Amino acid sequence: MTDLQSRAELQLQLSPDQLHKIRDRMESFDARSSDEGEAVNFRFVFGEASLVMPEGALIMRARSPHPDGLARLKDLMATAVEFYAKESQPRIVWQGDLAGRGELEQFREATVVDAMDLTPHMKRVRLKARNLERFASFGGLHVRMLFPTATVPDPVWPVRGDNGLVSWPDETRRPTTRVYTIRRLDVAGGHFDVDFLIHEGENVGSNWASHARPGDKVGIMGPLGRPIRPADWYVMGADETGLPAIGRIIESLPVTTRGVAFIEVADGGERQVIEHGTGIELHWLYRNGVPGGESKVLADAVMSVAWPKLGTSFGWFAAEAEAAKRVRDHWRSDLALGRDQTIASAYWTQGDAGTMAG
Ligand SMILES: Cc1cc2nc3c(=O)[nH]c(=O)nc-3n(C[C@H](O)[C@H](O)[C@H](O)COP(=O)(O)OP(=O)(O)OC[C@H]3O[C@@H](n4cnc5c(N)ncnc54)[C@H](O)[C@@H]3O)c2cc1C
Structure with a gap:
């Protein structure tokens, strides 16, 4: 070709x-x-x-x-x-090639086929869309989801503009975007699952998911996110927003992989089964009444882990911005680890709507 x-x-x-x-x-x-x-x-x-x-x-x-x-x-x-x-x-x-106005390669309109409660605060929504192969490529696990809202119930989806980049044909009917993880992707079956944390407060994504019904339409753009580097050993940490990603990552790692992963959730009722054959030890941490974003247990646990001296290692962390900053500073400054060995991302920011993936 x-x-x-x-x-x-x-x-x-x-x-x-x-x-x-x-x-x-x-x-x-x-x-x-x-x-x-x-x-x-x-x-x-x-x-x-x-x-x-x-x-x-x-x-x-x-x-x-x-x-x-x-x-x-x-x-x-x-x-x-x-x-x-x-x-x-x-x-x-x-x-x-592919210059000028036209269909945007990274965009799909998706339709809800099913929605179920995984735990009291986690909703799994299954969506179908055409040609999902792209979303299994490039090592990106996430998508930007484009939601209808009460003010824009019938959004106009983006297209490829004259400059070859994303263009919004009607600013007054632009959808609201949030970043989510594809928890499971079935390219042959033409569908994928997204797990939404149902949280308090005025919001878009959580609210859309809690009312999602078969036939509802939403846009997705992606995939987004940096690929995880292969390593012999991992230290990982996530709150509920990073749980879909940590689950997908651990399930995809070779069985010879070793390491330790911490997942912070509200309480024991929010625990999920992550099926994997690796040697990664999974530890569930419960906030037990402390609001999300205010507990220090996750970052403390991840930072207490000693990295092995031999073999290849990787650190992966996804949670509220303050916790992510603490872990990033520890890894990059205290332990002098590079970007090729660590990803510590803010998946949401307390009090701020719609923090985006980098
Ligand atoms: C790469 C990436 C992948 C992500 N994957 C997922 C995923 O698979 N599932 C998932 O549920 N989330 C995921 N998130 C997090 C999600 O994008 C944010 O939580 C987002 O703010 C949710 O949008 P919203 O419209 O529900 O709330 P917003 O309108 O953005 O926020 C409204 C209010 O709710 C608060 N808020 C936002 N998130 C939380 C929370 N977790 N707990 C308590 N309060 C909160 C905000 O601080 C704000 O005050 C991901 C984020 C990134 C960057």
Whole structure:
């Protein structure tokens, strides 16, 4: 098959610091980078990308045999450049294959087929959508879910804009987005499960899930998230919001994997079965009346674990922002571990609506 190719040229001079950060981010998505004259090349399993930097300009190139791969490369590069060079307000316009207005590769409309209570506060919603293969690719476990709300009950879904990036055709009917994990994905069966924590307060995602009925429509975009690095040993921690991800990760690891995982839930009634054959010891921690986001037990437990001196190791953590910050600081500053050995993410922020995945 001939490779699909895209190119975008910007009047933008990246500083060495911006380039370093962009490179670091691309590598964290499992790219191998190399220098070649005024270019930095990135090789992914699904294609290749490069940043070419002649004086005063930035040329981004992407090539892949598959439309999904090309779209992923464009998305990764555009997100990194838009984020790290945001003060220059780069205007990215892709040319070549898959350029111009059209269907957005990373979007699907999904329909609820079933909804059930897993525990008193966790609702599993099964959804179907066409061609889910993309969501099994790139090592990303999560999706941005696009919800109807009381103010926008009939949202207009996003499309690929003239610049090749996400465009919202009608700002007044834009859906509200939240990030969730695909707990189980059945590509052949055309369906997937999302487990929603049903929590207090004015909200969108939890409220949508608690009323979800077969036939309800929702949008998904993705997949999102950095791939987990293979390792012999893992230390992991999650509250209810990270429980779907920790469950999916542990179930997918080889049986030879060793380690320790802590899961914080409200009480014993919120415990779930995670079926796995690995040597990872699972510990359930209960808040027993302490509100979510206010308990320190999860971060304390994860930080008390001594990392092995031999073999490869990885730290993974997902919970409220304050707990994630404590664990990230401990791993990165106290233990001097790198990004290639740790992911500590804020999955929600107390008092803030709709914290997004990075
Ligand atoms: C990569 C990633 C994956 C995620 N996967 C899942 C998942 O699979 N299942 C899941 O349930 N969540 C998951 N989350 C967390 C979820 O996106 C947030 O909890 C989100 O805020 C929920 O949206 P909402 O509309 O229900 O509440 P929002 O409208 O965002 O928030 C309303 C209020 O509720 C509070 N709130 C939000 N979350 C919680 C909580 N957990 N406990 C108590 N109060 C809360 C907020 O602080 C705010 O005050 C994930 C987040 C990320 C970044």
